[in-house]
Amino acid sequence: MNPVVIALCAGMLTVAALLALVRVARGPTMLDRVVALDVVVAVVVIGLCVEAAANRHATTLPVIVVLALVGFVGSVSVARYATRSSDRDRSRR
Template sequence: MTTFLAVVLTVLLTATALLALARLYRGPSLLDRVIAADMLLATMVGAVGAEAAINRHATTLPVLVVLSLLGFVGTVSLARFAVRDQP
């Protein structure tokens, strides 16, 4: 059961990452590209969290915290930049 769950999670997270990379490459505006980068970061957090849950260890918790804070700070700074940039 654990192997099947790992394969399903790997396929879903890979599909999500590929779709985010496609939007990052093709995005018509800067905001589309930033949202795609944020989605790619969220996918990475999900992948690291799934790996920690499947292997039942908590040593990757600092990595999850750093990735989550990086995503939060990036999103907030982009929102402040977008609000300041509008006429």
């Protein structure tokens, strides 16, 4: 793979991860922080995919699959929790 392409991918992924971490730190609500952490997990997964493609191996594939599943399950769990807590707040009014 072309080293310039790898460097561009790494640079864009770094910027995306830094912006997501800023949102985690500054996010006004819990849901903003959860979405930002989901973006960070996605950036890590994509970074591992770029590394696997650059080195032409598939040994990181199980790690990629597990990280993607953990990110998905975590996001769905927090979304369900947030929906239930907002339903409780509405019923109290």
